[in-house]
């Protein structure tokens with residue numbers, strides 16, 4: 001009832017069932033044995049034969065499940081494929097699907113399906129809202145918490161096969177011999193579930209740890225340091241995945257400190273990893289407080305480097321050009337680097353979506369990016385298509401997301417936060433699954449499959465992403481959060497001498513003529529980074545999708561929207577709608593009390609109260625503030641503000657350790 005079981009609530013089969021159906025397995029391999037063990041314990045259907053056939057390479061880590069007489073025949077090319085097939089069968093059992101005529105072949109869409117933990121070595125988590133880190137660095141390597149294995153199992157059950165243990169704002173310490181012992185201990189647990197460990201590397205490590213004069217990637221000593229370090233890592237962890245690097249971004253060190261390019265930096269690490277088959281995930285999240293629009297900077301830095309990266313480098317790109325906002329267009333770097341492998345970085349942890357207080361189901365957001373049409377190689381060049389295909393050669397494909405997991409009993413702080421971890425795993429396996437189907441699976445396994453529960457909850461989840469967009473940042477507004485903690489609204493936010501690109505006014509540009517960021521030709525011209533026909537569509541006030549309007553245009557308050565309302569009225573209407581939606585979620589949930597255990601019922605109920613209060617706070621803060629410029633009344637049919645602007649401006653939250 002505390003949520004610690006996640007979606008894994010299989011009931012052990014009784015002795016009679018266990019006798020009736022056998023699980024046969026010929027191979028002697030640890031992961032394959034685990035697949036058998038899971039089925040032995042929980043599968044109550046027909047007998048199963050698990051078969052490894054290394055010749056069916058096209059399956060990759062996938063599997064086939066077919067009926068053969070009264071048995072089910074499971075075939076995989078790799079042991080982990082058998083494990084994934086076992087979880088597939090158990091999932092079908094949990095959702096009550098018919099397996100009588102089963103005949104499926106599943107091949108994962110992405111080779112590397114990876115979580116990014118932003119966990120620090122002191123136990124805190126950057127933007128983690130479920131308590132402290134799951135990794136108990138001080139106790140490792142001696143003490144192995146039982147949660148490590150449960151974490152690995154949960155990931156394997158949804159096909160996640162890799163994890164970055166530490167924050168992208170990386171401490172060099174992670175690469176010291178002491179920490180590598182600890183990392184090895186975790187890797188040894190995860191390996192049994194087919195999960196590989198990666199580390200975030202601090203680019204200055206040679207200088208900080210090795211005592212070198214600098215960390216210039218073109219210097220012989222620096223290269224030698226990394227080669228030796230990588231060698232040392234692989235001695236501990238023979239299947240180590242590689243490095244994730246945040247360089248020359250938000251104060252992190254990088255190759256540009258020495259006048260070198262991102263390619264110079266990435267390639268140096270890639271060369272060191274190459275002999276072991278390791279990968280570099282090099283982040284494109286770079287921006288500086290220059291005159292240039294922040295939204296344009298990643299493209300400007302990276303696109304000219306296309307073709308310059310080694311085979312084993314993947315550029316890791318946030319879904320949106322700004323920063324994990326409730327809604328942004330896709331980042332135009334996708335599809336603009338034909339010769340370079342690219343991967344998406346999503347954020348499961350809700351840094352900009354109400355932390356672990358708000359119920360926001362993220363599958364629709366993930367899919368919005370994956371399905372986004374870039375037009376880079378003609379129609380059909382969606383972000384998913386670009387990132388699931390190898391940009392030449394035999395490059396690996398990958399997809400990542402920043403995890404929302406912490407030491408909280410529920411893992412994610414909000415019981416519905418589990419759905420976002422789940423959805424990421426499922427989409428990384430098969431991006432064509434629908435958000436509805438994923439929600440449905442998750443609800444059946446996590447709560448109950450009863451129609452009277454399942455349907456309204458699924459609907460609530462499906463509505464939740466648009467609701468948060470409405471009550472926080474409708475119509476393409478973005479980044480008007482309170483400084484630093486990114487929880488509440490602060491459209492008025494300003495700080496003397498502060499970086500303009502960290503101030504809300506930089507993004508909303510509200511004035512007496514209107515509101516929004518002009519990114520058309522007459523403005524920053526960020527639209528030019530998109531391929532036609534998008535460039536024209538986004539760049540034109542009448543064809544720009546309204547849900548991105550204020551992202552691309554500065555629009556007059558009286559501009560007539562598709563609804564016939566003025567922009568000001570529409571803005572009011574959207575904020576109001578967002579609040580109403582959350583109130584509906586409260587009603588939906590309260591009605592379902594009898595279907596849920598008391599603890600989870602009450603915990604979700606109390607989070608929904610917070611979410612409703614926050615939604616009203618957002619609405620009042622934004623409308624009262626923007627009204628100063630719009631100078632028009634809030635339409636009289638809408639609910640009136642219940643706060644004074646001055647009172648809202650005084651709210652200063654210490655969210656540093658907010659949980």
Ligand code: BDP
Nearest residue numbers: 126127168169246285323324
């Ligand atoms: C921003 C976060 C910051 C991260 C940064 C990143 O506020 O904590 O370090 O992203 O992704 O959104 O590197």
